[in-house]
Amino acid sequence: MTRLRRSDPSGPGYHRRASKKGPVYEDEAGNPIVDERELERIRSLVIPPAWEDVWISPDARGHIQAVGTDQAGRRQYRYHDSWRLHQDRVKFERAAQLAETLPSARRKVTMDLRQEGFGRDRVLAAAFRIIDLGSVRIGSEEYLHANGSRGLTTLLCRHARVDGDEITLTFPAKSAQKWTSTIVDADLAELLTQIQSLRGQRSRLLSWKDGTWHTLRPASLNEYIRRQTGGEFTAKDFRTLHGTIVAAEALAALGTSDTESRRKKRVTAAVNEAAAALGNTPAIARNSYIDPRVFDRYRQGEVIDTAGGRVPEPALLELLAS
Template identity: 35%
Template sequence: MREIPDLIYYPDTRPGITRRRCGRGFTYFAPDGTRIEDVEERRRLSSLAVPPAYENVWICPRPDGHLQASGRDARQRKQYRYHPKWTEYRARKKYDDLTEFGRALPRIRRNIARDLDREAGDIDFAVAAVLAIIDRLSLRIGHPDYEHENGTYGATTLTHRHLSLGEHGLDLRYPGKGGRDVKRHVKDNKLQKVLHDLDDLPGARLVEWIDSDGTPREVTSDLVNHRLAEITQSDRLTAKTFRTWNGSVAALHAAAEAEKVTIKGMSEAAAQRLANTPTIARNSYIHPEVIALAEDPGRIPQDPPQISGLRVDERRLMALIDR
């Protein structure tokens, strides 16, 4: 990989090291079945800190592999341990992609608006509705596994009971990741109408489409991300990119409004927008250039260039990161 010359791509489909419980610890076996006795290698394997309860554990036989270990937890979910340099690389790429996302966002929104003019029940209407919810309300995409295992929801797994008529419009309230009670007030008139139309459709989910047989069908994350790839001509921009974008925008707005710019204040603003903890928001959803404003608030763009389809704080973010 040109970006990381001292790492190699090593997936867990290739032969790897296995482990077998031995007393209070583990014995490790090389891909050829021989027991690993080398002290330094055993120290490396132990340092990966793969939980003892994990099953079907695979460990990379090379210390420079991008994937160092994988295994299945108590719920049979596959978990991964990546090389620290790979994790750092992925984080850089995520924020590098944010500039591309900002350039594409007006086009994404035009496509959403066009598809929301279709009839409720149409598949394109349903996918656009999910994108609109993620864009305007910063919801996670959602997955049926999280609903079944944890009782948590996202844009594609919301049910009709999560939508209610509030004093000043529609409200969404549902259990989010980590058991958080997520509340979102829907102010946008267009999105209110979309949600009303969806609520009138049959089916268990709030957002569904109706096939030619009249059967309600779920909108999957794959459908949503495929649509985004069609619009943007990039497979790197996904539903999750909206959350990184919205977290960075919220943090920048807080910085622009604050008398004293602090990482704490920016992280709290992003966390509130995303229904996360400030620590997670700081580490995963705020662009480094925004975080750096705590040291140099004079770099906050005061009069960002006009960009059709972007709001003022979004234009500020583009002025800050698109250089």
């Protein structure tokens, strides 16, 4: 891997200026950059035209290559390819470590979920169970107010329908998508039914009570995840693990093939299935949420073995270790 240097976007750097002939890139002194190799590096970053207040690293080995503000006012980043590859390896390894902790964590979560009343840990356990089984984004007040999109911590009672042990969640999610997912879990269904019977349809679904009702916060949920797993995991790691498992199981169902063209088609189908489960585009699902080792093993004729109702997490770890 290229030896990188840490970038400082608050320090000196290149900037982009609009002109009638297209963007002009200027160095720290405000002079137009004319070196063709440097211009090619900048163009290869594919900085969106809509970004404003663009800062570009003057160092080709900087771990952050560019920063800008998008139309929604959010700071966005372009990272060095080597940095991104390193971070991806760390991310997928962390998801595999999460898979190792889940059997024990799930037992502890079940104990909390079976408590009486509406205590904080019981409701946190419900949130853990939904993320574990449903891959729902955690959500935030900021996203809700800025985009009208909801996630787990901002769901209202009316976004959940409980029918026996089956819970169906339907709500406006990220990127103006309608999210629908179904979870079958008796303990979770019991708690959500109890909350809905006491709270109005426009009240927050995941709320806990100690005399008064309190809204569940993302930071509290991530802290609970760390406490129950014993690792530095967050809600997003569950989505990475789930995307990897969905793709692996899809490839197993499609079967291996001796021809490259069929393998490519089946990989595409598996990516599409994972994207649908996560509510992402296929490109984002493949690049951000599916461990590439699953595809490497598939090309070698190996697939996940979940025959006989085997729990997928140990089967995934076995596949990745092969």
